[in-house]
Amino acid sequence: MIKGKLVTAVLLVAACLMMILPGRAQHRNAGAVFNRPVELKLQATARRLFKSYDREYPKQAFYTENFYPVGWSKNGNFAYYVEPVDEACGCYFAKLFILDLKTDKVLWKFEHDGDSIDEDRKAGKPYSFITLWRANQKLFSDKLREYGIEPQGRATLLTFPASYGGDMLTADLKTQERESLDEDARIYGIVGKLTLQLNSKRSGKKTVLDYSYKQGEALPLYVGTVGYLKSPFEPRIAVILMEIFRGWEGPPNTGNVKISGASLATGFK
Numbered sequence: 001m002i003k004g005k006l007v008t009a010v011l012l013v014a015a016c017l018m019m020i021l022p023g024r025a026q027h028r029n030a031g032a033v034f035n036r037p038v039e040l041k042l043q044a045t046a047r048r049l050f051k052s053y054d055r056e057y058p059k060q061a062f063y064t065e066n067f068y069p070v071g072w073s074k075n076g077n078f079a080y081y082v083e084p085v086d087e088a089c090g091c092y093f094a095k096l097f098i099l100d101l102k103t104d105k106v107l108w109k110f111e112h113d114g115d116s117i118d119e120d121r122k123a124g125k126p127y128s129f130i131t132l133w134r135a136n137q138k139l140f141s142d143k144l145r146e147y148g149i150e151p152q153g154r155a156t157l158l159t160f161p162a163s164y165g166g167d168m169l170t171a172d173l174k175t176q177e178r179e180s181l182d183e184d185a186r187i188y189g190i191v192g193k194l195t196l197q198l199n200s201k202r203s204g205k206k207t208v209l210d211y212s213y214k215q216g217e218a219l220p221l222y223v224g225t226v227g228y229l230k231s232p233f234e235p236r237i238a239v240i241l242m243e244i245f246r247g248w249e250g251p252p253n254t255g256n257v258k259i260s261g262a263s264l265a266t267g268f269k
Contacts, residue, residue: 034141036133037068037081038154045157046226046242046255053222053244057253062244064255069155073148074233076102076261083129085254087247090116092127096140098147101236101261104209108143110136152232157240159227164235164264168201171239173225178213188246189219196225196239196260203268208239209260220245221253235264 043064053062063085070079078101084093092114098107114120117127126132133140162169178192196209213219220243228237241258 032141032145033137034070034144034149034151036129037070037151039066039068040155040157040229042067042157042226042240042242042255042257045159046224049159049226050222050224050242050244053224057221057251060251060253062251062253062255064242065257067240067257069152069229069238070096070144071149071151072231072233073150075148076100076231076234076236077107077147077149078229078231078238078259078261079144079147079149080238080257080259082257084256087249087254090118092117092120092129092132094129094132097259098143098149099238099259099261101231101238101259102263104260107147110140110143155229157227158230160225162228162230162237162264167203167264169264170199171225171228172197172199173223173241175223178219189221191220191223191243194223194241196241198262198268200268206262206267206269208262218245220256223258237262237264 046064047062065085066083068081068083070081072078077098079096079098081094081096084095086093092112094112096110098109099105100107112126112132114125114127120127126135160169160171162171174195174197175191176193176195177190181190192213194209194211195207197205197207199205222244224242224244226240226242228239230237239260239262241260242255243258244253244255247253
């Protein structure tokens with residue numbers, strides 16, 4: 001009888017712990033602070049893959065913005081931080097994006113346009129990755145948690161073809177020139193539309209990006225596919241495209257990251 005009561009008591013204590021501990025764990029996660037992410041270098045891979053750019057724009061070097069994957073959510077969100085190229089300004093620029101990879105919609109964006117780094121330093125304002133992240137760590141952490149982002153740590157850049165469940169998938173990016181551009185305008189940018197298709201050897205194909213640059217929006221000279229990152233939670237990838245824009249005063253040109261999400265498992269026809 002005593003033994004039975006003891007077993008019952010133990011079971012009741014275990015049940016209470018199971019109810020309490022997840023709540024405590026959730027509370028800890030709710031207050032978790034995101035540390036600075038680690039850079040994923042894209043420059044060498046982009047230069048190696050963009051052979052057609054070299055043919056179209058010989059001797060026009062380009063520099064890519066710095067890219068820092070932050071993390072993923074379990075429902076298809078992806079966060080990343082970029083540092084645009086500083087074209088002889090001596091300023092610090094940065095952006096933080098939280099993106100829904102199911103729709104490519106920007107859920108939240110933070111943008112920092114610094115003045116002179118020396119002036120910002122003297123004024124006690126953020127002037128670098130370290131100082132900007134430190135000044136906004138609570139804001140960044142709150143927003144990242146709000147959208148379910150979990151930190152990734154060091155990321156690995158993968159290149160196509162991608163493999164999933166015994167299938168092989170390739171990415172086909174097509175660019176279309178903006179119509180009615182005169183010769184003077186063409187030196188500043190020509191790409192008017194992007195179409196990115198994912199081809200499955202087993203299941204068919206699907207279009208994952210169909211984007212037209214708006215009137216008045218700067219046009220890139222060239223757009224290419226650098227590679228992709230894979231979600232740790234689901235068969236979903238973030239395809240990394242690079243838009244190359246003419247430099248402020250001409251070459252060297254600048255490469256901006258553009259992300260498009262895609263499921264590896266569904267949507268093929």
